Amino acid sequence: MDQTTPQTANTSAGSARRYASGRQYELRRGDALAVVTELAAGLRLYSRGGTQLTESYGDAEIPPGATGITLAPWANRVEDGVWHLNGKKQQLDITEVSRNNASHGLLRNASYGLVDESQFSVTLEAVIFPQHGYPFLLRHRVRYELAEDLGLVVRQTLINDSQAPAPCVLGAHPYLRLGELPSEELVLTVGAGTRLAADARGIPRSSEPVSGTLDLRGGRQIAGLDVDSAYTDLKFDGGIARHTLRAPDGRSVSLWQDENCGYVHIFVSTKFPGRAKAVAIEPMTGPANAFNSAEGLHWLEPGEEFGMSWGISAALESGVSHPGATGES
Secondary structure, X not given: OOOOOOOOOOOOOOOOOOOOOOOEEEEEEOXXXXXXXXXXXXXXXXXXXXXXXXXXXXXXXXXXXXXOOEEOOOOOEEEOOEEEEOOEEEEOOOOXXXXXXXXXXXXXXXXXXXXXXXXXXXXXXXEEXXXXXXXXXXXXEEEEEEEOOOEEEEEEEEEEOOOOOXXXXXXXXXXXXXXXXXXXXXXXXXXXXXXXXEOOOXXXXXXXXXXXXXXXXXXXXXXXXXXXXXXXXXXXXXXXXXXXXXXXXXXXXXXXXXXXXXXXXXXXXOOOOOOOOEEEEEEEOXXXXXXXXXXXXXXXXXXXXXXXXXXXXXXXXXXXXXXXXXXXX
């Protein structure tokens, strides 16, 4: 697959193209292109003017490294898949066997149905059914829009159809890039004052003020960065926190998140197919193991909705300064 111009599904009877990630929803506005998948309501591709701004994958593949998927009703991990509800042990399926964790929620392998579709937006939804380890009935609704002034805007909403309060954390798992530039050449800036220090299993054990090479407020080059950590105490400006990858020529791509997303997980991977390093910037309403720590955990009342918004924007003219939160498109 040419990742900047992916194939689109032919929906005529008997000739539908098959994708490992299900039906593909293609959004175009001006020079912007977004491809959203039926599988996990994932972002398979976002590009501007032919410049690829997210990592992608082939037609016959599922998202490598969870790239682009949305996460509900928890983000990241639950230690041993165990938490307690009203004093009773709850055992989730172990989906990260190497670390004995329940990872990335309950919808990573789920098909999302179409709720609404227009030229510039698509809304998908999946049901979380009651099951062992999570005895609640919820809906996760995800809306992608190519907005005229804001680039790609994503809204994730959980709706509790149960008769009891349900714990939840929302998140997403995009990997950003800047065209064909090796990610090692880019500089990452994250305006966060606190880092959650995790053990070898990815479970946070403490929090600490950012320092040294893991202080990303002044920017760090990806080539020398080894990080797989959640950050908080984010710097919000006008209700938005922004994290940026910048090229030496001044071009940049940013992920922004709203104030319901008090955490961002930064993961520099050396295992993404075809890339020496790939950079995941993951907006989250709570960190790993929130079902046990209660940090960032939201209890959703019956009939209540809880949501978060995030998006991706870019400044693609070389030699220009980086625009502010509302001026970038």
